[in-house]
Amino acid sequence: MSKFSQHNINKHTYKARTVWTLSFLCFLGVALIADFMWASSSSTSSPLYFSIASNWALEKSGIVIISNFDSSTTDHQGEKVAVKDKKDQVPQRSLSATFADLPAPDLEWQQMPSAPVPRLDGASIQIENIFYVFSGYASLDHVHSHVDVYDFTSNRWVDRFDTPKEMANSHLGVATDGRYIYVVSGQYGPQCRGPTAHSFILDTVTRKWSSMPPLPSPRYAPATQLWRGRLHVMGGSKENRHTPGLEHWSIAVKDGKVLEKEWRTEIPIPRGGPHRACIVIHDRLFVIGGQEGDFMAKPGSPIFKCSRRHEVVYGDVYMLDDEMKWKELPPMPKPDSHIESSWVIVNNSIIITGGTTEKHPVTKRMMLTGEVFRFRLDTLTWSVIGKLPFRVKTTLTGFWDGWLYFTSGQRDRGPDNPQPKKVIGELWRTKLHL
Numbered sequence: 001m002s003k004f005s006q007h008n009i010n011k012h013t014y015k016a017r018t019v020w021t022l023s024f025l026c027f028l029g030v031a032l033i034a035d036f037m038w039a040s041s042s043s044t045s046s047p048l049y050f051s052i053a054s055n056w057a058l059e060k061s062g063i064v065i066i067s068n069f070d071s072s073t074t075d076h077q078g079e080k081v082a083v084k085d086k087k088d089q090v091p092q093r094s095l096s097a098t099f100a101d102l103p104a105p106d107l108e109w110q111q112m113p114s115a116p117v118p119r120l121d122g123a124s125i126q127i128e129n130i131f132y133v134f135s136g137y138a139s140l141d142h143v144h145s146h147v148d149v150y151d152f153t154s155n156r157w158v159d160r161f162d163t164p165k166e167m168a169n170s171h172l173g174v175a176t177d178g179r180y181i182y183v184v185s186g187q188y189g190p191q192c193r194g195p196t197a198h199s200f201i202l203d204t205v206t207r208k209w210s211s212m213p214p215l216p217s218p219r220y221a222p223a224t225q226l227w228r229g230r231l232h233v234m235g236g237s238k239e240n241r242h243t244p245g246l247e248h249w250s251i252a253v254k255d256g257k258v259l260e261k262e263w264r265t266e267i268p269i270p271r272g273g274p275h276r277a278c279i280v281i282h283d284r285l286f287v288i289g290g291q292e293g294d295f296m297a298k299p300g301s302p303i304f305k306c307s308r309r310h311e312v313v314y315g316d317v318y319m320l321d322d323e324m325k326w327k328e329l330p331p332m333p334k335p336d337s338h339i340e341s342s343w344v345i346v347n348n349s350i351i352i353t354g355g356t357t358e359k360h361p362v363t364k365r366m367m368l369t370g371e372v373f374r375f376r377l378d379t380l381t382w383s384v385i386g387k388l389p390f391r392v393k394t395t396l397t398g399f400w401d402g403w404l405y406f407t408s409g410q411r412d413r414g415p416d417n418p419q420p421k422k423v424i425g426e427l428w429r430t431k432l433h434l
């Protein structure tokens with residue numbers, strides 16, 4: 001063999017090996033970081049108010065090629081990765097990481113003053129121009145127990161006050177009558193700790209909290225809304241954080257007072273599970289999107305370390321009216337969860353920002369939603385009316401003076417990577433034209 005051809009062979013071998021090694025390292029890297037939903041969080045953000053966000057790409061770029069691997073062996077922190085024997089390997093498949101993004105018009109977004117803290121799985125209530133932003137995770141190991149207050153007229157964060165000690169820190173059910181805010185159940189503490197049934201009422205005028213009868217069983221992120229003088233609570237996850245609850249309860253309330261001793265059992269919801277939008281308009285109650293299953297505490301973990309479990313995301317729309325029978329309406333343009341505080345009502349339409357959609361079919365990674373959805377209540381039809389500056393879940397959404405606002409949540413890794421990364425406190429707005 002000549003020196004020349006030997007050189008070529010070596011070069012080829014070297015190249016092949018490098019490519020293989022690089023792909024493997026890449027793959028390993030993806031596997032290790034992909035599920036690490038708490039990679040970073042930061043409370044500070046640049047005072048870049050009024051910058052225009054250039055939207056995330058719609059192009060089907062960012063092709064990922066993943067060889068066969070069993071994601072079920074990867075836990076939340078991605079500690080273990082199993083690569084099957086070569087002989088078991090199926091032919092490689094390729095599918096864009098961003099394939100679930102729907103075509104959407106661009107919106108011009110302005111960045112406004114960030115919330116004092118980043119938060120994930122918080123909750124929000126808007127009363128006139130005042131936006132109350134509740135609790136949530138700062139990071140997986142730290143949860144908030146206060147409310148931040150934003151004023152849409154002065155466009156400033158104007159206040160902060162504590163929540164009761166026994167109140168849950170995330171996955172709350174919230175509803176308001178325009179003065180009083182009802183806060184029901186939720187998760188108490190960081191990581192994947194247990195829920196509490198304790199429930200509270202905030203008088204936003206006096207800033208005083210009072211307690212109300214605990215929910216019959218605690219729930220994570222139950223669908224919650226005031227309807228016909230009663231506080232309705234349904235769905236959510238049961239005590240293990242994963243099992244969907246179908247139960248539906250209500251209790252009579254008026255002007256911040258609970259009028260009954262006990263919760264009443266109502267017609268169960270056809271599908272249980274957490275993280276759904278629950279909205280009352282035109283005397284009808286709507287429950288939109290959500291999921292079955294969620295992260296659970298690792299068995300025996302003293303810190304209730306979160307570990308990933310199977311979850312299925314839905315775009316279902318259920319409605320209750322006079323008949324008190326659940327009716328199914330046209331589903332969202334794609335499955336969407338983590339939207340409990342991500343909606344507003346504008347001109348006879350429901351507007352929903354962001355969320356999470358079904359996991360990537362190949363990588364099994366969680367994928368965030370970046371669309372702004374509109375559900376017209378006159379025609380009962382859905383459309384995609386725009387894109388957010390990035391994909392983000394558990395946004396807290398408000399509407400004031402023609403502007404659609406969203407803050408908080410967990411955003412994507414970038415235009416080509418819809419997996420969750422940074423927990424944010426950023427606040428953005430866009431002028432809405434329906």
Ligand SMILES: *[C@@H]1O[C@H](CO)[C@@H](O)[C@H](O)[C@H]1NC(C)=O
Nearest residue numbers: 346347402403431432433434
């Ligand atoms: C809502 O309707 C009013 C009256 O038709 C209109 O002036 C306004 O621009 C609409 N709002 C949005 C956000 O489209």
